[in-house]
Every structure is written in structure tokens, then in C-alpha cells.
Amino acid sequence: MDRARLPVSPFLHGHKAEATMENRVTQISREDLEDLREAFNKIDIDNSGYVSDFELQELFREASFSLPGYKVREIVEIFVAGDTNKDEKISFEEFVAIYQELKSKQFSETFKKTITRRDGIRSFGGTSGVSSEGTQHSYSDEEKVAFVNWINKSLAKDPDCQHVLPINPDNESLFTSLRDGILLCKMINLSQPDTIDERVINTKKLTTFKMTENLVLALNSASAIGCTVVNIDAHDLMAGKPHLVLGLLWQIIKVGLFADIEISRNEGLICLLIDGEELDHLMSLSPEELLLRWVNYHLRNAGTDTIRNFSEDIKDSRAYFYLLDQIASHEEREHKMIVKIDMSGLNEHNLDQRAELMLRQAARLDCRQFVSPHDVTSGNSKLNLAFVANLFNMHAGLQKAQINGNDIDTAHIEGESREEKTFRNWINSLGVNPYVNHLYCDLCDGLVILQLYEKVNVPVNWKRVNNPPYPNLGANMKKLENCNYAVELGRDVAHFSLVGIGGENLNEGSPVHTLSLVWQLMRRYTVLVLSDLGDGEKVGDQIILNWVNTTLSQKRKDTQISSFKDKLISTSLPVIDLIDAIAPGTVKWDMVNRGDRGVLKDADKLDNAKYAVSLARKIGARVYALPDDLVEVKPKMVLTLFACLMGHGLKKVNR
Ligand SMILES: *[C@@H]1O[C@H](CO)[C@@H](O)[C@H](O)[C@H]1NC(C)=O
Ligand SMILES: *[C@@H]1O[C@H](CO)[C@@H](O)[C@H](O)[C@H]1NC(C)=O
Ligand SMILES: *[C@@H]1O[C@H](CO)[C@@H](O)[C@H](O)[C@H]1NC(C)=O
Ligand SMILES: *[C@@H]1O[C@H](CO)[C@@H](O)[C@H](O)[C@H]1NC(C)=O
Ligand SMILES: *[C@@H]1O[C@H](CO)[C@@H](O)[C@H](O)[C@H]1NC(C)=O
Numbered sequence: 278m279d280r281a282r283l284p285v286s287p288f289l290h291g292h293k294a295e296a297t298m299e300n301r302v303t304q305i306s307r308e309d310l311e312d313l314r315e316a317f318n319k320i321d322i323d324n325s326g327y328v329s330d331f332e333l334q335e336l337f338r339e340a341s342f343s344l345p346g347y348k349v350r351e352i353v354e355i356f357v358a359g360d361t362n363k364d365e366k367i368s369f370e371e372f373v374a375i376y377q378e379l380k381s382k383q384f385s386e387t388f389k390k391t392i393t394r395r396d397g398i399r400s401f402g403g404t405s406g407v408s409s410e411g412t413q414h415s416y417s418d419e420e421k422v423a424f425v426n427w428i429n430k431s432l433a434k435d436p437d438c439q440h441v442l443p444i445n446p447d448n449e450s451l452f453t454s455l456r457d458g459i460l461l462c463k464m465i466n467l468s469q470p471d472t473i474d475e476r477v478i479n480t481k482k483l484t485t486f487k488m489t490e491n492l493v494l495a496l497n498s499a500s501a502i503g504c505t506v507v508n509i510d511a512h513d514l515m516a517g518k519p520h521l522v523l524g525l526l527w528q529i530i531k532v533g534l535f536a537d538i539e540i541s542r543n544e545g546l547i548c549l550l551i552d553g554e555e556l557d558h559l560m561s562l563s564p565e566e567l568l569l570r571w572v573n574y575h576l577r578n579a580g581t582d583t584i585r586n587f588s589e590d591i592k593d594s595r596a597y598f599y600l601l602d603q604i605a606s607h608e609e610r611e612h613k614m615i616v617k618i619d620m621s622g623l624n625e626h627n628l629d630q631r632a633e634l635m636l637r638q639a640a641r642l643d644c645r646q647f648v649s650p651h652d653v654t655s656g657n658s659k660l661n662l663a664f665v666a667n668l669f670n671m672h673a674g675l676q677k678a679q680i681n682g683n684d685i686d687t688a689h690i691e692g693e694s695r696e697e698k699t700f701r702n703w704i705n706s707l708g709v710n711p712y713v714n715h716l717y718c719d720l721c722d723g724l725v726i727l728q729l730y731e732k733v734n735v736p737v738n739w740k741r742v743n744n745p746p747y748p749n750l751g752a753n754m755k756k757l758e759n760c761n762y763a764v765e766l767g768r769d770v771a772h773f774s775l776v777g778i779g780g781e782n783l784n785e786g787s788p789v790h791t792l793s794l795v796w797q798l799m800r801r802y803t804v805l806v807l808s809d810l811g812d813g814e815k816v817g818d819q820i821i822l823n824w825v826n827t828t829l830s831q832k833r834k835d836t837q838i839s840s841f842k843d844k845l846i847s848t849s850l851p852v853i854d855l856i857d858a859i860a861p862g863t864v865k866w867d868m869v870n871r872g873d874r875g876v877l878k879d880a881d882k883l884d885n886a887k888y889a890v891s892l893a894r895k896i897g898a899r900v901y902a903l904p905d906d907l908v909e910v911k912p913k914m915v916l917t918l919f920a921c922l923m924g925h926g927l928k929k930v931n932r
């Protein structure tokens with residue numbers, strides 16, 4: 278999204294710049310300007326103040342149902358050509374200028390249709406188009422309703438949430454209900470079980486301070502499961518800023534909805550192989566692509582037309598009726614449940630009523646979630662994707678993996694390792710574009726790696742980078758060039774140790790080589806904050822170790838560590854002591870297993886580790902390491918955890 282993160286345009290914030298804007302747009306109506314601002318903010322989801330040509334293409338892809346493809350490409354080209362200072366980023370001012378040039382009737386109509394496509398988009402932040410913060414944001418009422426219902430259902434039985442549940446979907450109470458952080462923590466834990474140690478959530482006597490602690494815990498935990506939280510903090514959540522709250526909720530919900538749409542978690546997905554396709558290719562698909570395949574698999578079995586997207590193609594409910602029918606028949610054959618789908622709704626001419634009849638059938642499978650009839654008929658792709666993902670999770674309706682009647686040996690299909698997952702979550706939490714679903718194949722065009730360089734202060738010359746869409750012929754050459762550049766930057770600028778690593782290794786998705794580079798990037802990212810705080814001195818392991826030991830002994834703790842491989846780390850006691858040293862009063866000592874002279878049972882170690890990781894996140898450390906990394910003393914992850922705590926400790930001292 279922000280390949281070239283530049284300072285936010287002064288235009289968006291400065292009053293002086295604002296005045297210039299007023300002059301230049303005298304030819305453009307106030308109303309149009311507001312629409313443009315709204316559109317711009319909608320595409321600029323990361324609030325960078327700029328949109329990239331990627332993001333524009335996204336917008337016009339959405340608009341494409343009313344414009345032919347060539348026209349879309351033409352417009353995007355004009356936009357890119359209009360990027361006057363060639364920084365590959367388009368500011369709002371540039372955006373308006375180009376719009377003015379293009380203001381043909383057809384174009385502006387398409388444009389308006391795109392940005393107001395979903396009824397119920399609400400605006401707030403003042404009517405002037407520019408709120409006190411300089412930006413105006415809108416949010417979708419449909420999303421709010423969908424998420425509220427999902428939360429009501431998911432947490433209905435949770436004793437810690439009864440003070441806010443059920444949330445009324447018809448007013449703004451979602452935003453106030455999230456203020457104390459409890460709901461968010463619970464939703465995160467549902468999406469990725471065991472992410473948050475229950476004992477760390479403040480549930481009683483909630484002062485502003487305690488609520489803030491919960492929100493910080495939620496944000497750091499969300500980041501650890503791969504949500505992008507770079508432009509949002511506890512204050513935004515406390516203030517209940519709708520677009521930020523909904524953006525975060527969607528990311529959290531999506532992690533949960535997509536968790537099992539993966540071949541190592543559901544071997545039935547192998548049924549979705551098409552003739553002549555390699556398993557590796559199927560395994561490289563994104564959850565969205567797999568869901569589309571899944572729907573089409575059932576539609577083919579039903580002998581009806583397939584679909585290409587979750588917007589235009591599902592509006593008439595036809596695909597959904599057949600999908601539900603296929604699923605229900607499968608469940609009946611497997612003797613799981615007997616529900617006969619009533620298909621008579623297909624004869625209903627009014628599409629809204631037809632969608633309602635379809636959803637009543639979904640309800641019989643306990644799957645009426647995320648969409649209203651109107652979300653179906655308006656083709657809201659985000660909510661329809663959620664509806665389908667939930668259907669898949671509840672009733673995939675897939676046979677055991679077979680090809681031509683023979684069982685396939687699936688023993689060799691391995692899921693992602695813990696380390697791979699942690700790296701991937703780290704990468705995604707930084708907001709790279711596109712989202713990384715598979716560590717190796719999604720990094721093989723070098724683009725994500727190059728974005729990571731920028732996050733760790735290694736400047737990237739984007740003029741040297743080949744961007745998609747790649748040509749049909751020679752696409753891999755373009756990707757390889759990017760990878761070569763990525764290796765060159767690592768070697769020459771970042772001074773990474775890349776002996777024996779070439780661009781071709783990244784391009785092929787070689788695990789060893791990719792992991793090595795990604796680890797060095799993550800390490801640099803982790804210690805960067807320390808160099809910022811310290812005297813710019815290069816931070817090595819020894820400095821972190823010394824700081825840990827010194828801090829522990831100054832606070833008269835009896836733990837010390839000799840290295841990041843120290844066996845004592847498996848008890849998490851040094852970590853918990855350190856947290857107590859940095860943030861006195863946070864540790865509840867009756868929760869900590871001390872064991873007999875440092876000897877702890879495995880279960881007690883894990884218990885301590887969960888507590889330690891959640892505590893660290895609660896006091897503000899963005900920890901990606903997992904409890905098992907502590908128990909097994911994985912030196913890399915242990916290093917990142919201590920470095921994070923050190924960064925946090927120093928920040929407190931400097932304040
Ligand atoms: C969805 O697919 C249909 C064809 O099946 C196509 O006409 C339509 O443009 C697509 N819509 C989007 C938004 O991609
Ligand atoms: C959530 O709560 C609202 C208000 O009580 C209710 O109308 C809605 O049905 C609930 N949703 C679920 C899924 O329980
Ligand atoms: C929303 O409606 C409920 C009643 O269903 C009410 O208790 C609550 O105060 C309302 N919240 C807001 C923010 O208006
Ligand atoms: C988090 O999830 C785990 C496993 O599902 C569960 O045991 C624990 O109670 C949950 N904690 C919270 C805070 O919901
Ligand atoms: C603490 O760290 C310092 C510096 O690495 C080391 O000299 C010392 O031996 C460590 N303490 C223990 C108990 O290992």
C-alpha cells in the first residue's frame with residue numbers, strides 16, 4: 278500500500294495549503310470536491326495522504342462493471358501520467374487536478390457510482406469536507422451491522438462481555454462497547470485461539486488507565502496475528518473512531534474466517550484441483566481464490582453456471598441457492614444433518630425478496646451471517662466473502678481427497694511452521710501490499726521484500742523496480758530482476774550476511790534463503806527502535822544482554838541470563854522479572870509459577886510463557902514471539918522479545 282511511505286502531504290493538514298486548494302477548485306463544485314475527498318480517503322485506507330497506482334487500479338476495478346476494460350486502463354494510465362512529480366504516489370491535490378482534466382460526463386458518473394455504490398455509506402467528521410483533523414472518513418453501515426451480529430453471536434456466552442452484549446446493531450453503540458478493550462481482546466482470541474492470556478485482561482474497576490491497557494494489549498496482539506495497526510492507537514479506539522474500529526474489526530474477523538481455508542487444515546480442498554494442475558499451485562492460492570474455487574466446485578456439481586466474483590455474480594442469489602443445496606445434500610449423505618433446501622425462491626422475481634428467501638435457507642444451516650438481502654443484491658464483495666467463508670467453515674461439503682477414485686497420499690502436506698507464521702504475521706502487520714498468504718511464493722517477485730527494506734530505513738529506488746501487472750512473456754525475468762535488486766540492497770546497503778544467496782533463490786521461493794533474508798530484516802526492524810533511542814550506536818546482542826542483566830540486578834531480581842539460549846528462559850521468569858522492573862505493579866505474582874529452585878513442569882512453563890507474552894504486549898511492547906518460543910528457547914524470537922522490552926524500557930526512561 279505504501280511502497281513509498283512519504284511524509285503525509287502538508288496539503289491534508291496545513292491551513293495554508295487548504296487555502297490554495299479553495300482557489301484551485303473554484304471550477305469544481307463543493308459537492309464534487311466532497312465526493313472526491315471521500316473517494317480519496319476510501320482508497321487511501323492507510324491514511325498516508327497518498328494513493329498509489331495500485332490503489333487506483335483497485336478503485337477502477339470496482340468501477341469496471343460500468344466501464345469497459347480498455348477505458349479503465351486508459352484512465353489509470355492518465356492518472357499515473359498525471360503523477361506530476363513522478364513519486365509514484367498521487368496526493369489529493371494531484372488527484373483533483375487529474376479529475377478536472379478528465380471530467381467527461383461518463384467518467385464522472387462512473388466515479389460517483391463507484392464511491393457511493395454501497396448505499397448507507399455514512400460520512401462524518403464535519404460537513405466542510407475537511408474535519409478538524411484534516412481528513413474526512415466514511416464508514417459502511419452494512420459492515421457495522423454485520424460485525425455487530427457476528428460479535429453478538431460469537432461472544433454471547435462469554436461471562437466477561439455481558440456488560441456490553443448484545444450490542445444494538447441499529448445505533449452507534451458498537452463504538453462505545455469497544456472502548457474498554459475487552460471485546461477486542463476476546464475477538465482476537467477467537468480468531469487465533471490462545472493469543473491472549475485471559476488473566477492479563479483487566480475486567481474489573483475499569484479506569485481509563487485500565488481500559489487503555491486493554492486496548493494496547495489488543496492492538497499489540499492484533500499485530501502479532503498479522504493485522505495492520507500502523508495508523509491506529511489506543512486513543513483512536515477509545516474515541517471510537519468508526520472507520521478505524523471497523524477496519525480493525527474486519528482484519529481480526531478475517532484472520533479467524535480464513536484460518537482453516539488452507540490445505541494443511543482441510544485436506545478436502547484437494548478436490549478443488551483442476552485437470553492438470555499441480556498441487557503446489559493449488560496450495561499457493563489465496564483464501565479468497567480458494568473460496569471462489571470451492572463455490573464453483575459445488576456449482577459445477579449442481580450443473581449450473583460458475584461465478585467469477587463475490588459481487589456482480591452473486592446478486593441474483595442463484596449461485597447461493599445451488600451452493601446451499603449442494604452442501605445440504607452432502608451433509609445428508611454423510612448423515613450429519615437433514616435439511617432439504619427449498620429452491621422455490623429461485624422463481625421469485627424481486628431480487629431483494631429472493632435474497633431474503635435464500636437467507637432463510639442459509640439460516641436453516643445456521644449460516645445466516647454477515648449479509649442482509651440488500652448486501653446480496655448490491656453485491657457487497659467484502660460481506661459476501663465473509664458469508665461464503667463462514668459457510669465453508671461450517672459445512673465445506675468436500676469429500677476425502679481423491680483423484681480418479683483413488684485416495685491421495687496427503688501425509689506429506691505440511692502446514693506452515695511456527696517460525697514461518699511469525700515472520701508472515703510480522704510482514705503483514707507492517708501493511709505490505711499485497712497481503713502475504715504464503716511466505717515463499719508471495720515473496721518471489723521481490724516486491725514485498727523491497728517494501729520491507731523501506732520499513733527498516735533502507736532506501737529503495739522504485740524506478741528500478743518492476744511492478745505488476747507483469748507482461749505475459751518474460752514475467753519471471755521481471756520478478757527475478759526485483760529479487761536481484763533485493764539481494765543487492767541487502768548486501769551493499771543493509772550489510773546483511775547473504776553469502777550464497779542470489780536473487781534466483783528468492784525467486785524460486787527457496788525456504789532456507791528466504792528465511793535467512795527475512796530474519797535479518799526482522800532483526801534490523803527490531804533493533805532499529807533501540808538505535809533511535811540510544812546514541813545511534815549499532816545495537817548488537819551483547820548490548821541487549823547487558824541491558825537485561827543490568828536492569829534485572831538494579832531492581833534486585835534474582836534472575837540473569839547469560840545468552841539468548843539460556844535454559845532459564847524456558848521458565849519465562851527472567852522475562853516476567855524484567856516486565857516487573859520496567860512496569861512495576863503489572864505482574865500479579867500469584868499467577869506466576871516459580872517452581873522448585875527454578876525447576877518447572879512443562880505445563881507450568883507454558884503457563885508462565887503465555888502470561889509473560891501477554892503482559893509484555895499489555896505494557897506496550899509489540900511482541901511477535903509466541904509462548905512456545907520461550908518454552909523451547911528459540912534464540913531468534915527470544916532476542917526480539919528482549920529487544921522489544923528494552924526499547925520499551927528505554928522509552929520510559931527517556932520520557
Ligand atoms: C464479476 O464477474 C462478471 C462476469 O462473470 C463480470 O461481468 C463483472 O464485471 C465482474 N465484476 C467485478 C466487480 O469484477
Ligand atoms: C445481536 O443483538 C441484536 C440486538 O439484540 C439482535 O437483534 C441480533 O439478532 C443479535 N445477533 C445475533 C446473531 O445474536
Ligand atoms: C443504542 O440503543 C440501546 C437500546 O437498544 C441503548 O441502550 C443505547 O444507549 C444506544 N446507544 C447509543 C450510543 O445510542
Ligand atoms: C483464549 O482462547 C483459549 C483457547 O481457545 C481459551 O482457553 C482462553 O480462555 C481464551 N481467552 C480469552 C481471553 O478469551
Ligand atoms: C549478564 O550479562 C553480562 C553481559 O553479557 C555477563 O557478563 C554476565 O555474566 C551475565 N550474567 C549472568 C548471570 O550470566
